[in-house]
Amino acid sequence: MQILSKEVIFLITLTTSIFLIAPIFLIVYVSLYNKKKARHFEEKEALKKTFELELLKSQFEVQEHLMETIATNLHDNIGQLLSLTSITLSAVQTGDSVADEKINTAGQLVLRTIQELRQLSRIMSGKELTGKSLGHAIAYELDWLKKGAAYEVLFTDNTSRTVPGYADKELILFRLFQEILSNIIRHAAATRITIVIDQTAETLSLRVKDNGKGFAVQEKISAGNGMGLFNISKRAKMMNGTFNIYSVPDRGTDILVSIPYL
Amino acid sequence: MYKYLTANTVTEMICLLVSVIFLLKDRSAYWRLFMIYLFIVCITETGGIYLRNIRVHNYGIYAVFLLFECSMISTFFYYIYRKYHHRISMFSIWAGVFLLVYLTELFLSNFKAFPYQTATFMSVVFVIASLYFYLLILRDEKFRKLGTYPPFWITNGILFYYFGSTACNVFFDYLIQHDHSHAPNLSVRYIIFNVLNMLLYGCWSYAFICRYYQRKLSF
Numbered sequence: 313m314q315i316l317s318k319e320v321i322f323l324i325t326l327t328t329s330i331f332l333i334a335p336i337f338l339i340v341y342v343s344l345y346n347k348k349k350a351r352h353f354e355e356k357e358a359l360k361k362t363f364e365l366e367l368l369k370s371q372f373e374v375q376e377h378l379m380e381t382i383a384t385n386l387h388d389n390i391g392q393l394l395s396l397t398s399i400t401l402s403a404v405q406t407g408d409s410v411a412d413e414k415i416n417t418a419g420q421l422v423l424r425t426i427q428e429l430r431q432l433s434r435i436m437s438g439k440e441l442t443g444k445s446l447g448h449a450i451a452y453e454l455d456w457l458k459k460g461a462a463y464e465v466l467f468t469d470n471t472s473r474t475v476p477g478y479a480d481k482e483l484i485l486f487r488l489f490q491e492i493l494s495n496i497i498r499h500a501a502a503t504r505i506t507i508v509i510d511q512t513a514e515t516l517s518l519r520v521k522d523n524g525k526g527f528a529v530q531e532k533i534s535a536g537n538g539m540g541l542f543n544i545s546k547r548a549k550m551m552n553g554t555f556n557i558y559s560v561p562d563r564g565t566d567i568l569v570s571i572p573y574l
Numbered sequence: 575m576y577k578y579l580t581a582n583t584v585t586e587m588i589c590l591l592v593s594v595i596f597l598l599k600d601r602s603a604y605w606r607l608f609m610i611y612l613f614i615v616c617i618t619e620t621g622g623i624y625l626r627n628i629r630v631h632n633y634g635i636y637a638v639f640l641l642f643e644c645s646m647i648s649t650f651f652y653y654i655y656r657k658y659h660h661r662i663s664m665f666s667i668w669a670g671v672f673l674l675v676y677l678t679e680l681f682l683s684n685f686k687a688f689p690y691q692t693a694t695f696m697s698v699v700f701v702i703a704s705l706y707f708y709l710l711i712l713r714d715e716k717f718r719k720l721g722t723y724p725p726f727w728i729t730n731g732i733l734f735y736y737f738g739s740t741a742c743n744v745f746f747d748y749l750i751q752h753d754h755s756h757a758p759n760l761s762v763r764y765i766i767f768n769v770l771n772m773l774l775y776g777c778w779s780y781a782f783i784c785r786y787y788q789r790k791l792s793f
Contacts, residue, residue: 320748321762327741328766332773335733342708346720353717 365550372484372547376438383436386429394429398422431456442482446516447471447509449486454507457493464504471511481551481571485518488544492520492567495540500524500565516573523564529557544569577627581768583619589775589782590616596786604653605724605785608778611646614639633688637680640689644672644696647732651703654725658710672696694743697736704733724785731777738770 401419406412434440435453442449447469454465489507496502502524510517533541541557544567548555553571590612597605618639625632652665672692679689707729711718720726742749742763749763 320745324741324745324749324762325766328738331740332734332738332769335730335737338705338708338733339730342711343720345712346717349712350717 364546368546368550372487372550376483376487379436380439383433386436387433391426391429391433394422394426398426438483438486439479442479442486445471446482446486449482450489450507450509453486453490453493457497463502466504466506468506468508471509471516478573481516481573484547484551485516485569485571488547488569489518489520491540491544496520496522496524496565500526502564511573514572515570517568517570519566519568521564521566526559526561526564528561529559578620578623580623582771583616583623585768585772585775586612586615586619589779592779592782596782600785600789602653604649607646607649608782611642614642618642634685637685637688640676640693640696644676647700647703648672650728651700651707654707654729655710658714668699672699690743690746694740694746697739697743700732700736701740704729704736722784722788724781724788727777727781727784731774731781734777735770735774738773739767742766 398419401415401422404412404415406415431452435456438449451467451469454467457463458465493505496505500522502522504523506519506521508519510519529541545555548569548571551571553569556568556570557565558567559565590609593609593612597609600606618635621635622632625635648665648668652660652662655664672695675695676689676692679692683689707725711720711726718726749761
């Protein structure tokens with residue numbers, strides 16, 4: 313075997329160097345392509361999120377419109393009919409004291425129905441309620457709640473101003489409050505409900521706490537039973553806000569929703 | 575003692591130390607295998623130096639080590655391909671082909687030479703396997719941060735080592751002659767393999783550290 317010349321050694325060294333440089337370029341290419349893929353992935357996720365939020369907004373608007381329509385119909389049509397019924401009943405004079413008393417009672421019941429109907433239509437028409445202030449709307453809803461069930465309700469309103477142009481946000485927060493309250497009534501078996509609304513220079517927050525039976529949050533989400541929670545969380549995110557829930561079985565639940573309010 | 579402390583052995587021992595520190599409590603047996611493999615690497619390297627010092631051919635110890643090397647790298651590729659739904663049959667076929675080539679070369683040389691053709695063949699397969707892994711990463715819809723993705727850095731090390739050693743494997747016969755005419759520590763083959771070893775074990779050590787932090791963060 314011939315002893316190697318310097319040229320062959322140089323050739324082997326050069327080849328090895330090239331063979332080492334080639335993987336570097338390949339690794340750089342794979343890394344750059346991967347970064348491009350990451351950007352594409354992020355853009356896709358952002359688009360998906362925007363689409364979901366738009367869908368949620370549309371759903372909310374449709375729902376709000378439907379509730380407004382029902383509230384208007386209740387107030388204008390059925391309310392008017394009941395008013396006419398009340399007037400008609402008050403005009404009836406039979407001369408029979410027993411019959412008159414019964415007609416009078418029926419008239420009183422119709423008046424109470426009108427009153428209840430007006431309250432209901434106002435609750436359904438969120439815009440009208442939150443038009444004054446979020447605190448006013450929540451207090452109105454709580455009055456309605458106190459009539460139906462025996463809850464110890466503690467409401468603290470720490471808000472001092474309404475920011476013009478943020479009525480929609482307040483309305484969504486009010487609807488979230490209604491959903492949280494409805495969940496407490498249906499599932500929590502609570503006796504005391506504490507509601508606090510707070511306002512800082514940048515945020516508006518709603519805190520609802522109950523002393524009900526509570527639940528394991530993670531288990532609920534894992535089991536796929538947390539649709540209500542998921543919807544509340546999504547709506548909070550729709551407003552670029554945050555949603556936090558702390559719940560311990562047999563100890564109650566504490567929910568905090570916070571939205572930017574600049 | 576100093577004779578055993580070469581650039582190669584020091585690099586390998588550091589990598590073994592890193593693997594013990596960062597992989598000892600790893601949940602995956604595949605990753606823990608690296609510790610055993612690196613221990614075998616250190617034993618082989620030390621044994622090789624010892625045999626050279628007492629002027630006995632050390633190709634035998636490296637020929638046996640080739641089996642461990644092929645098993646470890648192939649098992650690793652099987653482990654990372656498994657995530658992409660590859661079957662064990664491919665692994666078994668490769669193991670069969672490798673053993674056939676390895677034993678044939680040993681028989682043909684009457685067990686008196688290092689099976690460098692098998693080593694060359696194995697290098698080519700591992701280079702292709704590394705490139706295929708890159709292809710899988712590119713085609714994968716799931717995004718991974720490659721800068722800290724341990725299998726990516728293990729594969730980078732493998733690619734550097736086996737692709738870089740191609741020229742040495744092709745000119746193995748010539749380089750052995752050159753080795754005989756120079757001091758062992760000054761031969762081109764020795765210097766090239768030192769550089770390749772540093773790249774391989776450097777990449778692997780980094781992968782072990784990434785793996786450790788990945789495991790810590792997943793808790």
